[in-house]
Amino acid sequence: MSVNYIPATFAVLRDTDRCIKCRACERQCSNEVHYYDADFDKMFVHEEQCVDCQRCVTICPTNALKITENPNSFRKASNYSQQLILENYRQAATGAVLLSSMGNPQDFPVYWDKMLINASQVTNPSIDPLREPMETKVFLGKKHTHITRNPDGTIDMSEQSPQLELKYPIMFSAMSYGSISYNAHESLARAATELGTFYNTGEGGLHQDFYQYKTNTIVQVASGRFGVSKDYLDAGAAIEIKMGQGAKPGIGGHLPGKKVSDDVSKTRMIPKGTDAISPAPHHDIYSIEDLRQLIFSLKEATDYKKPVIVKIAAVHNVAAIASGIARSGADILVIDGFRGGTGAAPTRIRDNVGIPIELALASVDQRLRDEQIRNEISIVAAGSIRSSSDAVKAFALGADALYIATPALLAIGCHLCRSCHGAKCNWGIATQRPDLVKRLNPDIAYKRLVNLVRAWDHEIKEMMGGMGINSLEALKGNRLMLRGIGLSDKELQILGIMHAGE
Amino acid sequence: MKRVYVNENRCLGCHLCEYWCAFANSGEDSIVKAFKLNREAMPRINVEDSGEIHFAVQCRHCNDTPCVKACITGALSVDNDGLVSIDTERCVGCYTCVLTCPYGCIVIDEKNGGKTVTKCELCVKNAGNEPWCVKQCINGAIVFEDRTNAERQAVL
Numbered sequence: 251m252s253v254n255y256i257p258a259t260f261a262v263l264r265d266t267d268r269c270i271k272c273r274a275c276e277r278q279c280s281n282e283v284h285y286y287d288a289d290f291d292k293m294f295v296h297e298e299q300c301v302d303c304q305r306c307v308t309i310c311p312t313n314a315l316k317i318t319e320n321p322n323s324f325r326k327a328s329n330y331s332q333q334l335i336l337e338n339y340r341q342a343a344t345g346a347v348l349l350s351s352m353g354n355p356q357d358f359p360v361y362w363d364k365m366l367i368n369a370s371q372v373t374n375p376s377i378d379p380l381r382e383p384m385e386t387k388v389f390l391g392k393k394h395t396h397i398t399r400n401p402d403g404t405i406d407m408s409e410q411s412p413q414l415e416l417k418y419p420i421m422f423s424a425m426s427y428g429s430i431s432y433n434a435h436e437s438l439a440r441a442a443t444e445l446g447t448f449y450n451t452g453e454g455g456l457h458q459d460f461y462q463y464k465t466n467t468i469v470q471v472a473s474g475r476f477g478v479s480k481d482y483l484d485a486g487a488a489i490e491i492k493m494g495q496g497a498k499p500g501i502g503g504h505l506p507g508k509k510v511s512d513d514v515s516k517t518r519m520i521p522k523g524t525d526a527i528s529p530a531p532h533h534d535i536y537s538i539e540d541l542r543q544l545i546f547s548l549k550e551a552t553d554y555k556k557p558v559i560v561k562i563a564a565v566h567n568v569a570a571i572a573s574g575i576a577r578s579g580a581d582i583l584v585i586d587g588f589r590g591g592t593g594a595a596p597t598r599i600r601d602n603v604g605i606p607i608e609l610a611l612a613s614v615d616q617r618l619r620d621e622q623i624r625n626e627i628s629i630v631a632a633g634s635i636r637s638s639s640d641a642v643k644a645f646a647l648g649a650d651a652l653y654i655a656t657p658a659l660l661a662i663g664c665h666l667c668r669s670c671h672g673a674k675c676n677w678g679i680a681t682q683r684p685d686l687v688k689r690l691n692p693d694i695a696y697k698r699l700v701n702l703v704r705a706w707d708h709e710i711k712e713m714m715g716g717m718g719i720n721s722l723e724a725l726k727g728n729r730l731m732l733r734g735i736g737l738s739d740k741e742l743q744i745l746g747i748m749h750a751g752e
Numbered sequence: 753m754k755r756v757y758v759n760e761n762r763c764l765g766c767h768l769c770e771y772w773c774a775f776a777n778s779g780e781d782s783i784v785k786a787f788k789l790n791r792e793a794m795p796r797i798n799v800e801d802s803g804e805i806h807f808a809v810q811c812r813h814c815n816d817t818p819c820v821k822a823c824i825t826g827a828l829s830v831d832n833d834g835l836v837s838i839d840t841e842r843c844v845g846c847y848t849c850v851l852t853c854p855y856g857c858i859v860i861d862e863k864n865g866g867k868t869v870t871k872c873e874l875c876v877k878n879a880g881n882e883p884w885c886v887k888q889c890i891n892g893a894i895v896f897e898d899r900t901n902a903e904r905q906a907v908l
Contacts, residue, residue, distance in 0.1 A: 267784075267788075268784050270771065270783065270784060270786075270787035270788065271787075272767065272768065272770075272771045272787075273767070274766045274767060274768050274771075277765060277766050277767065278764070278766055309766065309768065309890050311768055311771055311772065311783055311888070312783055312784050684804055685764075685804050688761070688762065688764060688891075689764055689891060691762055691891050691892050691893075693892060694891075694892050
């Protein structure tokens with residue numbers, strides 16, 4: 251053994267006047283932070299193991315616990331933050347790539363927070379959504395430019411491309427069974443079903459028990475092709491080809507072997523306990539033409555009844571890529587911004603690769619409109635849509651619908667400790683350990699998900715009403731409803747909005 | 753009658769119900785006082801653990817009430833609804849009820865040296881309304897429901 255350079259990240263503070271030594275903290279901590287010493291008749295902590303997941307704080311019956319950053323600090327330097335120093339120590343000790351979870355926590359500009367929403371005054375009336383009808387339903391898929399009529403005058407629907415009907419304009423993004431637990435998947439599936447929207451299987455296949463939710467399921471086909479079969483494709487209302495993920499553009503997924511339990515191995519069709527590593531590219535896709543082949547293979551396999559979605563990470567030339575995808579036969583395009591979450595990604599990639607969803611969305615919508623192919627494809631924005639106001643801004647920038655994942659996980663207990671890759675999630679979400687999975691009660695969790703989406707929908711309607719808009723269709727791409735604040739001319743130009751005051 | 757039921761698929765073995773039960777029956781106004789002042793804080797619910805299986809056990813208020821039949825002083829009684837309660841003034845600590853209860857739900861009150869026993873009375877004598885174990889269960893594992901005899905048999 252040599253000196254361990256890495257101090258505890260957090261300090262666990264216990265008010266011993268309040269602690270009744272019930273030891274619930276000890277029993278519930280999968281990181282084994284708390285322990286009871288009979289000789290002292292006292293609780294103690296191994297605080298170096300704490301990840302600040304807040305489980306113990308939340309369940310403590312006497313509110314005796316607090317977790318805070320360890321006040322111990324290295325000598326301050328703007329160039330070398332304590333985080334950077336520690337990461338170098340860690341790599342020197344292990345020789346390994348640094349892994350991280352959840353969204354990019356670095357201090358990059360959040361453009362949502364630099365845009366303001368309009369409201370009606372005097373000249374056009376605002377609308378009260380509680381008194382007047384308000385429409386947030388969305389149909390995703392190709393839209394025809396011309397209407398043809400049958401001899402009897404009715405609209406000819408025979409050539410209509412398949413559409414996804416969303417009662418709420420928000421879907422749950424792809425999170426694989428493996429990265430998240432059985433109970434988390436069940437909660438998402440049941441919530442999507444009750445809401446009349448969709449959840450996404452992610453790249454890990456679909457557990458047999460969840461085939462019953464097929465009308466509200468989007469099945470994903472990623473580069474690893476885990477769990478893909480004819481039955482699987484049939485079990486989705488739509489099929490999503492994952493080309494990239496906002497949190498880790500340019501690389502494939504990596505599910506640590508300790509998360510590949512019996513059931514996960516069966517669902518993914520891979521050996522138990524082995525790391526599930528998806529290749530960085532799809533090995534059969536090296537061009538838009540190749541992508542078109544896969545899209546039509548999937549359409550052929552499912553009788554052209556289901557929309558095919560292509561999901562890409564927001565990267566530098568995203569608009570040109572999107573233009574290609576719009577011409578490839580795909581029905582829906584998902585753009586995933588660089589602050590999007592992940593169950594595990596190399597830290598340097600998560601924190602440095604890709605571009606913000608706000609800029610990507612604005613430039614893609616503009617490019618497709620300029621090329622007059624916007625109707626060819628619906629756009630779903632993903633990658634850190636954090637609230638209903640972010641949602642309204644995303645619609646105004648041109649999104650047809652949104653994917654949320656981090657807010658969905660927050661709804662079911664996630665405290666954003668960003669330790670998913672450790673596979674010991676104390677909230678029963680990002681783990682496969684049966685004793686931990688049990689902590690997520692789907693009967694409670696699915697209702698919380700339903701509540702969250704309904705609450706957002708209420709707020710979206712309030713904001714739309716304020717603008718005098720009673721249908722989401724009238725908000726989509728309506729950039730006059732946005733103004734930038736504190737943004738440069740270039741940023742305003744890319745976002746396609748004016749500055750506040752203009 | 754509404755009774756307390758436990759779903760073992762949801763019970764996490766955190767044992768918090770025991771502490772809230774003890775507090776509810778302590779007569780104190782805070783859980784900290786109930787334990788710090790070392791008064792009569794005895795739980796009437798016990799979580800049985802075996803590996804990954806956890807199960808909170810407390811009086812089932814069953815139909816045939818062997819404890820009431822066995823009680824030599826009439827301290828244990830059952831009311832018309834089926835609630836089994838204890839009059840500790842009458843209990844002499846013979847433990848016959850402890851021997852007869854098939855669920856092991858009669859608790860020896862160690863706080864008074866085992867002179868009497870105690871048991872779950874569905875919080876009717878303290879906070880009332882909803883039992884505290886139900887109210888405080890962190891995973892919805894303990895519920896307070898009116899079930900038919902057939903449903904109850906299925907669980908037992």
